[in-house]
Amino acid sequence: METRNTYIGNIIHAAKSLLTGMRVTLREFFTRKITEQYPENRSTLHIPSRHRATLVMPHDADGNNKCIACGLCQQTCPNGTISITTKTVTDEETGKSRKVLAEYHYDLGACMFCQLCVNICPKGAIEFSNEFENAVFDRKKLIIKLNR
Numbered sequence: 001m002e003t004r005n006t007y008i009g010n011i012i013h014a015a016k017s018l019l020t021g022m023r024v025t026l027r028e029f030f031t032r033k034i035t036e037q038y039p040e041n042r043s044t045l046h047i048p049s050r051h052r053a054t055l056v057m058p059h060d061a062d063g064n065n066k067c068i069a070c071g072l073c074q075q076t077c078p079n080g081t082i083s084i085t086t087k088t089v090t091d092e093e094t095g096k097s098r099k100v101l102a103e104y105h106y107d108l109g110a111c112m113f114c115q116l117c118v119n120i121c122p123k124g125a126i127e128f129s130n131e132f133e134n135a136v137f138d139r140k141k142l143i144i145k146l147n148r
């Protein structure tokens, strides 16, 4: 009896799956189709804002960024895509020394777009941009200095 129930249940389940699939197919069949005329017509191109195209370091109007040169993003990156160099500066008023960012290099050609670096950053100093037109003929040009 149990076998029969399972057998009939499987048939009903299969029929439901088939109907679900056919419903999706029919809906898409009658949905208006959109053809992106890329690259000729970039004005119709839609790239989702959350698309991870390249890592960027936003700067404010004075050219400052939020990076504190902690190195967490560099340590977290699984394949060495980020390379940070730091320097020590001395505060003229207090006389105290502190480490600051000298250069922040990002290799777009090596990046896996996993976003671990963005997630680990304690200051929100880096983020992904959806600017995707980054093709070059020389891979060296994909190594980008993110800080100004």
Ligand code: SF4
Pocket: 055, 076, 077, 078, 079, 080, 081, 082, 110, 111, 112, 113, 114, 115, 116, 117, 118
């Ligand atoms: S997205 Fe991933 S691979 Fe790319 S720089 Fe960040 S941690 Fe490294």
Ligand code: SF4
Pocket: 066, 067, 068, 069, 070, 071, 072, 073, 074, 084, 120, 121, 122, 123, 124, 125, 126
């Ligand atoms: S980008 Fe963020 S995680 Fe990376 S060094 Fe700067 S503050 Fe630290």
